[in-house]
Amino acid sequence: MGNSLEPGNIPAVNFYPLGDAAIILEFGDHINRLTHQHIQATTEFLDQHPFPGLVEYVPAFTTLTIFYDPWIVSQRGSRNPYDAVMAYLAEMPYFEESSPEKSELKAIEIPVCYGGKFGPDLLYVANLHGLKPKDIIKLHTQTTYLVYMIGFAPGFPFLGGMNPAIAAPRKDKPRPRVPAGSVGIAGKQTGVYPIQTPGGWQLIGQTPLLLFNPHRDRPSLLQPGDQVQFVAITEKQFTKKKEATHEH
Structure with a gap:
């Protein structure tokens, strides 16, 4: 059973235990x-x-899961670990607005070669809305997206802010292999496959950038809170950028 707090003017934040070493903070639905x-x-x-x-x-x-070491927590007081962590979380001033610096940062540009072998579902998405492929590209690149979360696969960004005019359903039968760098649409969301993996999103393009590299200090190129801007490039530019990316 969870607990809740009502900080300031936002909805109650609910707390739920997850096993004996984690707490889920639910900020809404x-x-x-x-x-x-x-x-x-x-x-x-x-x-x-x-x-x-x-x-x-x-x-x-809409959630934040916090994992803790019950043994270490239990050494610092008489409360059981869950209650001790809950007491700490209840005192945190984390309900204030996040720092404005993040929103003022320039969007990270993601070059994308749209259509053809890079985006085999671009024509499908265009036909779905009675538009031309170039219209889908225009609508997809004119938005500044927000990285809401990283998940599904290492470095996979779930991006918010896509124009609903280009929304498309997931494929009935997922592809067994989606190339790394593929840019897709699923429902009202868009995202980028950082590694080759099965997937059912409608693929409209591909980026030559490595969104996930375990050898980098920060393996994932994108982090929650980052802003992203897609930029259309030609196949020649794609090849050149991909070669340059893999040289480093």
């Missing part, structure tokens, strides 16, 4: 920027003020 801001503010505070025993946290669309 709607995906929106305000919910995302409060989750980001919480993670920023935990980064700056980690409590003894904190192992890691995992942000999602």
Whole structure:
């Protein structure tokens, strides 16, 4: 059974235990920027003020799961570990607006070669809406997207803000192999496959960038809270950028 707090002017935040070493913070049931801001503010505070025993946290669309070491937590007081962590979380000022610096950052540009072998479903998405492929490309590139969460596969960004005019259903039968860098649409969301993996999103293009590289200091190119801008490129530019990317 969970607990809840009603901080300021946002909906109650619910707390639920997850086993004996984690707590789920539920910030609501709607995906929106305000919910995302409060989750980001919480993670920023935990980064700056980690409590003894904190192992890691995992942000999602509307939740934040906090993992802790019960043994370490239990050494610092008479409360059981769950109650001790709950007491700490209840005192956190993480319900304030997240710092404005993040929103003022320039969007990360993701070059994409649309259509053809790079985006085999572009024509399908265009026909679905009675548009031309160039219209889909225009609508897809004119938006600045927000990275709500990383999930499904290492480095896979779920992006919010896509124009609903180009929304498309997932494929009835997922592809067994989707090339790394493929840009897809599923429902009202868009995202990028960072590694080759099965997938059922409608593929409209591909980027030559490596969104996930385990050998980098920060393996995932994108992080929750980042802003993304897609930029259309030619096949020649794609090849040149891909060669340059793999040289490093």
